Amino acid sequence: MPTIFHDFLQQLAQTSWLEWIATLSGLACVYLAAKQNIWNWPISIISVSLYLYIFYQSRIYGDSILQIYFLLTAIYGWYYWRKRDQSDEKPISSLSIRQQAIYFAIILALGAAIGFCLDRWTDSDVPYIDGLCTSMSFIAQFLMTRKYVQSWAIWVAVDVLYIPLYLHKDLAMTAVLYFIFAVIAWNGYRDWRKTFLNTTWQK
Numbered sequence: 001m002p003t004i005f006h007d008f009l010q011q012l013a014q015t016s017w018l019e020w021i022a023t024l025s026g027l028a029c030v031y032l033a034a035k036q037n038i039w040n041w042p043i044s045i046i047s048v049s050l051y052l053y054i055f056y057q058s059r060i061y062g063d064s065i066l067q068i069y070f071l072l073t074a075i076y077g078w079y080y081w082r083k084r085d086q087s088d089e090k091p092i093s094s095l096s097i098r099q100q101a102i103y104f105a106i107i108l109a110l111g112a113a114i115g116f117c118l119d120r121w122t123d124s125d126v127p128y129i130d131g132l133c134t135s136m137s138f139i140a141q142f143l144m145t146r147k148y149v150q151s152w153a154i155w156v157a158v159d160v161l162y163i164p165l166y167l168h169k170d171l172a173m174t175a176v177l178y179f180i181f182a183v184i185a186w187n188g189y190r191d192w193r194k195t196f197l198n199t200t201w202q203k
Contacts, residue, residue, distance in 0.1 A: 019173050029043040029044035041077045041078035049067070059169075107136055110131075111131045114131035140158060149192040156185045166178060
């Protein structure tokens with residue numbers, strides 16, 4: 001245990017300034033998203049741009065590609081949130097049981113497909129866990145742009161899965177970030193669910 005703790009502290013000490021900026025901007029954008037603050041989207045552009053480079057250098061290729069997707073959804077999310085804030089639509093929605101089952105199946109199928117591609121055509125040493133986390137993040141991010149409360153539940157799960165992956169890749173500061181992400185995501189889920197239920201009951 002002392003050796004593991006020592007290695008963790010050593011990783012933190014060797015954290016690059018790029019990872020620090022990516023970490024802090026990532027933390028800010030997730031916090032703002034949980035608070036339904038539209039500024040989470042432009043700040044996320046900074047974080048995902050830096051992580052695109054960091055993950056590629058660490059051979060986490062699924063996550064690297066995911067940052068490009070995050071960049072595009074940040075632009076879309078910024079537009080969509082502004083549009084909904086100016087309308088009479090309720091700000092938060094919820095998936096039906098059938099929709100949840102469909103998205104769950106999509107996550108598994110997409111994760112397996114990405115994992116297979118990474119295993120066959122890259123030098124990744126974590127192809128399938130990378131593929132699953134990438135798939136979950138794809139769906140969670142899309143659902144967040146549409147303001148579905150379940151997006152946060154998926155983020156909790158994927159953030160927890162990412163922690164050991166980043167420790168394996170010597171990205172200790174990012175692992176700490178994703179632990180904090182998991183806590184924020186859980187609070188975001190509770191807040192969004194409460195808001196959705198209150199809105200529904202008032203109708």
